[in-house]
Amino acid sequence: MxxxxxxxxxxxxxxxxxxxxxxxxxxxxxxxxxxxxxxxxxxxxxxxxxxxxxxxxxxxxxxxxxxxxxxxxxxxxxxxxxxxxxxxxxxxxxxxxxxxxxxxxxxxxxxxxxxxxxxxxDSFFYNTWLKVGNRSHSLVKKRSELQNLNQQSINIESKNEIEVINKLLDNLYSSIIKNNQLINIEKAYILMSDPNFSNEKYKSFFDELSTTEKETKIGSLFKKKLENFS
Missing domain, CATH: 2.60.40.10 (Immunoglobulins)
Structure with missing residues (x-):
């Protein structure tokens, strides 16, 4: 029984x-x-x-x-x-x-x-990716406009605005790492869209992934992107 x-x-x-x-x-x-x-x-x-x-x-x-x-x-x-x-x-x-x-x-x-x-x-992963992507696209577009303006003339104000935008982008993607509603593989996929992505910025995040997570398709792509920025 x-x-x-x-x-x-x-x-x-x-x-x-x-x-x-x-x-x-x-x-x-x-x-x-x-x-x-x-x-x-x-x-x-x-x-x-x-x-x-x-x-x-x-x-x-x-x-x-x-x-x-x-x-x-x-x-x-x-x-x-x-x-x-x-x-x-x-x-x-x-x-x-x-x-x-x-x-x-x-x-x-x-x-x-x-x-x-x-x-x-109803996918939190999909909706978060969409929201972050839209916000990131808007910030990068504004940054490009300021960079073009800055090339035409030395403009301290626009340089300061660019620094603010880069900080906003960093905060946007830092919030993904801290988001407990996303699992690590979902975080990794969203983080790869960071326009300020770098090996220095995300190597520690990758190192903390489990072996199983690293061996997923997203984990492999994340590793490859890190290598491209090394």
Whole structure:
């Protein structure tokens, strides 16, 4: 009896672990501006959408009733791209993550069509990456404008503003290291986007990763980037 009870507990633990590392992607094809496109293309029922992982794995889902769907589990958080014949979108797969993705038909001019993407997710990893990326892009753009201005004339004020922006960037990425809602692999992926990335700045972070974390795809990319800056 005890043996069966232990076996039952192991099964429950396995199912719980699998659920915690699962993801799902619900996709919608929005051809409202020209409903005929759902039948005659460019992205129509019967076509495929592909989920391409950073590790090289590829899954596919057929479009049916203007919808597609993916679900599965991951050993580690991993960037992936949803691709179709006319575009796609980037997502970051994480444990217990759910995505809703819309590919929206757009016509910038008569006879010309394209698909815009709209991604919504409950993934803290994905949403943090998006938020940090947008903030970083804004700061780097402002810094570039000041640097161009500074090249035209010696401007002490603009130099001081550049220093402030660099400090803001450092604080932005330092907050990622301190964020307890992200696991180390997720932190590593976001940190690689730091425009002030350097070996000196992040070697200690990498050294503190476990051997298993270092051997993941993200861990390997982080190590390679450190080597490029050494």
């Amino acid at each position: 005890l043996r069966y009870f232990v076996f039952f507990l192991l099964i429950c633990f396995y199912l719980q672990s699998s659920a915690q590392k699962s993801y799902s992607i619900k996709g919608f094809i929005k051809n409202e501006i020209n409903p005929q496109m759902s039948i005659s293309g460019p992205l129509k029922n019967g076509n495929y959408v592909y989920l391409e992982y950073l590790s090289g794995k590829v899954d596919s889902s057929i479009i049916k009733d203007n919808r597609f769907f993916f679900e599965g589990s991951i050993a580690n958080p991993e960037p992936a791209s949803l691709n179709h014949a006319h575009g796609g979108a980037t997502i970051l797969l994480s444990y217990e993550s759910n995505f809703e993705v819309e590919f929206i038909l757009n016509s910038p001019e008569s006879g010309l069509y394209e698909y815009l993407s709209n991604v919504n997710s």
